[in-house]
Amino acid sequence: MPSIHITNTSQHEQEFEVHGWNDNHNITVKPRSTSTITSPSGQQKSGAIIALHDGHEGEQAEITFNGGNFEWYDISVIVGAGGNLTIEQVGKPGTRKGDPRFMQDLRKAYASADAHTKDSLKSCVHLNSRGLVSRIDAPKAYPALEAFVRTFAEGKLYIGVGAWQGNKGDPGDNAQSSGTPGGNVDLQLIYSDADSTPEIHDSLKLSVKPVSSTAGFPDSEVEQAPMGKALAHIAKTTPHPSPFVGDADNGASGITLSNKSGAECTYFFFNNYWNGNGTAGANFDHPSRSVNLRSHTSAFVSLPESFKGRVQRGKFIPATWAEFQLDAGNGSGAWGNISLEQGYDGPATIRGDSVEGGFSFDILNGAPGAAVTERAQDKVKVLASTMGNWLGGPNEAAIKWETEKVGQKLAYITGGSGTIVVNSKRKRLLVDFF
Template identity: 40%
Template sequence: MHYIHIKNRSSHPQTFQCRSPYNGGKDLTIPANGEAKLEAADGTSGAIIAVHDGVIGEQCEITKSGWMGYDTIDISNICGAGGNMTCQQVGDPAGQYKGHELFMQACNDAWHKLPQDKKNKLNGFVFLDGKGNVKRIGAPKESQALEEFVRTFANGRTYIGVGAWGPSAGNPADNEQSKAGKGSKDILIVYSDGNAAPEPSKPFTGQAIQASAFNVLAAAPPSDIAVASVKATEATGPGILLTNHSAKKNTYFFYDNYWNGNGTEGNWKGPGN
């Protein structure tokens, strides 16, 4: 059995939504400077989501021992942010992780440099404290202006916008976040109002990903990329058995992240459910 280790490095209790099966799908509140340990069996998928003012924000999306037995984890801000969060497979070098360790500080700095006309476009999506500093942002998936703003300081560090979905190829920087890690291990999630790096004294050096990791993404519009036909090959391990019983050729899209690339939580149900 592997585990998810969650560290709350803030000076206040922090509540997280735990999407099934983690923690039985129940909310979890970790005290200031406290830790929690949750079971995370191979083959499971879910998310650990920070809650701010009753609204969900930054989150760690997890698939344990998925494709070829590799873990897939990322930090997503597609639904908002109010704190800093990082994640890594336990045992990875301290500087190799996903997420922006100072996301909110970078957001606040970028906000104060933003021209007033652009601030006006973010009305209702950027929330300030009594001193005029950013305390929380809404969901970039609901505002193109907000997505563009967040990309000015966090592009390539977190999942920000709507990724590959249907005819859209998504943003390359977002798609990179869905690359698999190295094998199946325990997962470390760090939350903080300050530096959320696994070891704050160690600078970010990059993501630790499996060299052979890849994304099966949606086909781009025909005007950009032609959809290729491929011949089925003999299966070499666990996977998806896809059979087309119709009388015509069909195109299928494969998605490799918990939010399905369109900003909605994955919620597949099989026949009869």
Template identity: 50%
Template sequence: MHSINIHNKSGHDQTFEVHGWTNNQNITVKAGQTSRIPAPDGSSGAIIALHEGHEGEQVEITKNGYGGNDFFDVSNIVGAGGNITAMQVGDQSTLKGDPHFMQDMNAAWHKASQDTRNQLKGFVFTNAQGKVTRIGPIKDSPQLEKLVRTFANGKAYVGVGAWNGNPGNPNDNAQSSAGHGNKDILITYNDGDASPDLASPKRDSRVAAFEVQRVQVAAAPPANGPGIILTNKSNKECTYFFYDNYWNGNGTAGANFDKPMKNVKLAAGAKSHIPLPTTFKGRVQRGTELPATWVEFQISASNDGAAHGDISLEQGCDGAATITSTDGTHRQNGFANDVLKHAPAAACAKKPDGTKAIATTVGNWASGPNQAAIDYLNKVVGQKKAYIVGGTGTDDVASKNKCLAVDMY
């Protein structure tokens, strides 16, 4: 039988409310110790940290669920007073949660306006020194949800997700992704860094090395180094934004909708090499508003070290785009024809600035898929050239030299 292991990295005993196991009896884990809860296949429940009797951060788990996989997520919707993460033992790619949630919350609170703080009275609790010690239920305060999303979006459940006909936030919905098979679960709690101890000092050194690499690349980018060669094929100046995913799994990703890594402004017809770290997995799009064409790519895939990319119209289309290898293989995908000019009104939606675009084909929080957009894009582009709906059928473009060429029309 597999187990749920709760490791308390803090310097004090910590009590957890247990739902679904231990006859629903609370469990107290001593400072620096790990407690084990047997978790039979098919069982479901939650481990919820308690703070002064109030429910806080929690891990929701289903053991050996659909397809023989564990399903688990970290949620802060009922509150928080500490930091918690969860992962399948031995598989750090399944790690979920913000290991510095309360520290990030404090930073956001101290940057917030007085008006925001006034609106959060009764939801954010501080000590005599002004430090946030606990927050109340995010699900009951849209203003608190808005603040928490500035730092924890895509790392844990912040809103209620898809529920009762509400489509929810896609970054919340993504938290319910499956683990990799049926394994022991490790929950790590701490007042400070709640990263699991399996993240050894050696791993931390690698992370530090990546950060150094990012700085060096930005300071002196090689002419044809890792990144993309971006060309503005439109007839006007455009600013392009690069979004690194919040997390990446086996065929899954936590799309980043609100925190671009960088942006670049290009005049009409201009071209520029945009250096990016080899860890980048995300997209580039025109501006920050949807609907928009996404050029999705990664710089160095784990299986072959090459750059890979494609075009996606699932979040809308505000113009054509192509992606091309630069390693001499001459692989290309995407489309260059103007699909906006003759798009039927039923397939279109205006961007926030009033410009015309083709609506999202998946819907997300935007009232559901637009079938007219799906039908029209299938006719004028086709799934082989760009993702119109999810799944398969869109050709991948790979470039062994970790550099792709992207033209945006």
């Protein structure tokens, strides 16, 4: 009896529309978890599992169990897309179909497209508040969109209508719809989003235990064995406590923290010792909490409304600071900015309800030697503090370099005014470290 194991590697719940199994009832897979669908025994059965994005159909797995020597499946974006989906026979990664970096390539292609192309796609390509592609409509309904998607995804998944009713279709699509040897065996679907690393699809290997044939969706009895340094364990049980996968998000105050760097990082939150009229007593040695995030993952961090301080990568300075308070006390909500006054160890951005501050490009490479220092505690090369404190006074070379490369508008360099300060009346901010 073949089963379909659906793994959601993202940091958010993901709903899937189901056709052909589970009485056609949808399923929601929790973050970093696996759910299992058991196929009816001894029956030829065809169906589809479709990812939903804000209620819109997206990428889908089309599957047919037929009891013969072949199994038929593919990954299709013909009705839309908003995430990455792959499918393979359990234990046989060489049977994979689908594209683990579809959304990343889509965003890159759209960002580099000319004005004419973007204009032709404006009715079927949807952007989020940051101007990034969040989903697309059905390529089969928009010839311009189908042609655009083929520029970066041809041969990786099913894009158009293919061979059908006398239409020869696209060779790449036809190849996707071919059968896979092996008969009726378990299938593994892996879902990720645009903030995931594509390698996460390669880091998982199923070790299947017997699953009862109860109706609907039984509790998962599937474990994910690690390959490399990606996910240590994914199951129906509580997510592994480290790295951090997020606090419960009930709409209260806090920040959504994203690690967009290429390495796993620990982030420390420092609440100020005191706060006055435009002044504050910075806390350098007693963080209130820390969270550990894998590369290219995000998580919600719940903080009290009284929090006024910063978050930084690591515990030590010099370092880039994301400074914020969650409740200004006058009904205006949260405020925040990016500061280089205590040094620079990588770019960062901060966003409120609409405005973004900070920057996402590196400024360490090429910096003059006089602006660079080695952080004493971990021997990491950083840009020196523009304030100095007990570190030897303001570093004039760092001030000049940061003013030239970043400017006072994007981040505080030496205090003063003119820096973007973001606001959120909802008392929630988004902070990205690169």
